[in-house]
Amino acid sequence: MKGSFAFLVASLAGSVVASPSWRSLFGVEKRQAGRCGTGFGGVCGKNECCSSAGWCGTGYLYCSAPSCQIEYGPGCDANVRPAGPDTINIARPKVGSIPYGQAIYRCSRNGDIALTYDDGPYTYTEDLLDLLKQYNARATFYITGRNLGKGAINDAATPWPGLIRRMIKDGHQIASHTWSHQRLTTLSRAKFWNQMIFNEIAFADILGYFPTYMRPPYSASNTTTDAWLGELGYHVTYFNLDTEGYLHDSPNTISTSKLIWDNTVEGRSPSSNTWLHIEHDPVYQSVYNLTEYMLKSLNRNKFSAVTVGECLQDPKANWYRQRRSPPRPTDGAARDTAAPRAEANQTARRAARRTDGAAPRTVTAGGAASPSSGPAAACRSRGFRSRRAARGDGAGPPSEAQSVPRPIRAAHGQTGVGARAITVGRGVKAGLERALEGGYGGFCGKGCANVRLYCEGLKDCIYDEKDLNTPYNS
Template structure:
């Protein structure tokens, strides 16, 4: 029997599922709206209506050939750049309301960065749905010379997900990104950097470089310590012998309006070059995406 609106649900409530059209929130209650259904908080196994359980329109990418090309390792966590003197700025969880402003700032500063895109989080709608308005933003990210990578479909903890749920998090985001860009990224960042042995093995099979990071903590306490954290990390060694892969989030107003320019100015003052993740790993742009093939019968409806 399924639970109704306001009822308890989920693993902590005896594995009770919510009824049709309802979502099981992170705190274990059935309901509707972003606070129940949006992104990583929704308990996928107990609510079919969770955003993460919705499949985007687009061509199924799961049969795309997955050759492993280039010299960057696949299916292992990468936390540092390998080319000395580089800093790779990366932004997670978008696109969002501030992403266009961030692109304007990066263009003015002549900086290329990497965007780890989430397909359907924070109640923003599917990124390839015309009504969301995000497809042109992602197309601009690529057109401006930035790197587009995957950060899952709905920002679920992959270690807590089932194998089938992990697959859906990977493939649904591919479907949406391929619909927008005509290609599938080869770079992937697990939410919370949680990706154990089974998860890494699956990402290897799907042909992904798994990128972790040095966390600036721009998400914590309104970014209170982010500038100090970032500056201290970069100042540890000289550009002649070190390189850094920094994480921030384009879903935070602080990051776009106050922190990004600081990151750019600090890196340049310390004589680091600002590049994409692929560039900081010595990987040419041709390796950042793979083409995909499909048949009309595989169209998702």
């Protein structure tokens, strides 16, 4: 009897998993048969990508940076050169007193706190710029050219070129965080060069110049990569104030980051203290909760929010290398012919934002809105909502009206008010932690308990059809 019952359960489970409607409902995508990458050794075919789990394929789940294995997947986002003239032969004189190719951890002028944000621009960056402007604060943005499925930063069909021009106009500093957030110490010289040069090409395509400041992803560098960065004429900057906001991205845990800030800054004299800080603009709580907390504390304690170049007392003329004459910051950057369309898209996105959890509408390249479809819509039709829309606290903008896919997020057992989430088992938890550690780390972190996958963005509810205990890499 027990054997018959077990057989029946197994049969039913198999039929459900194999059902086209089930696959359609949860957005399951059939992966290609080829194995690749670390542990398998195979290289995928032309234009194919190698996922972090070692499968060849195409599309967002296989190709998005930084998790796509770039040595084994020719089609990985990281291997796609951006549009624009090459910068490899541009003269790179080493001017000023700030060292090149050497680690810099501290500011040199007391009273300054250099607020910095890594990994953007992202869907939260525009609101972050609004907040910084409200407090008359300047910051430095360590920009990644193509990561988290957002497309290239110089793609005129995205809001990114306009946001980067606005950063300059608002008095902020831009710096490089590589093209696709790869761990530099693991790369060949050729792949390393691509990580830096591709980002330069994209910056120069937007602004006519590119930065001389950079921060290595994962803070991972060594004597070899430092020498290469020095050869390219980069200041290698780190930080000495990390609130670990990326580890505490929920309303229930962001207080830990506030405590780190308070223990460092509160009650300290600006006459004898200065810090070089790090945050991440793809982290929701860091943007919509922690940043204003830091700005209020900073003002209360009489510190100045400045750029990294300012806190190092490096003249602004040294922050960039020119391909063509840069605009005056007070006038904003010269606009290319695609700028009006990109800005119209950005305006449409803002107008389309919702807080009521209603069915989302996706803004197209032409600025028109159309109903969402595919896995995300199927997921929402089952009652799932994105993490931000489901929070119920009214903080920040809603998340639905975006044309750029978001990564699947992990959170610390927090579903938000009225939210429904898919609770995953131990195998998925371990796999997700590995994926996040190898890609955009920090959303889960070590020792993360009770991980949930949230329906969010354009890649909701996606599971591995072969083994439900292993998630697709996001």
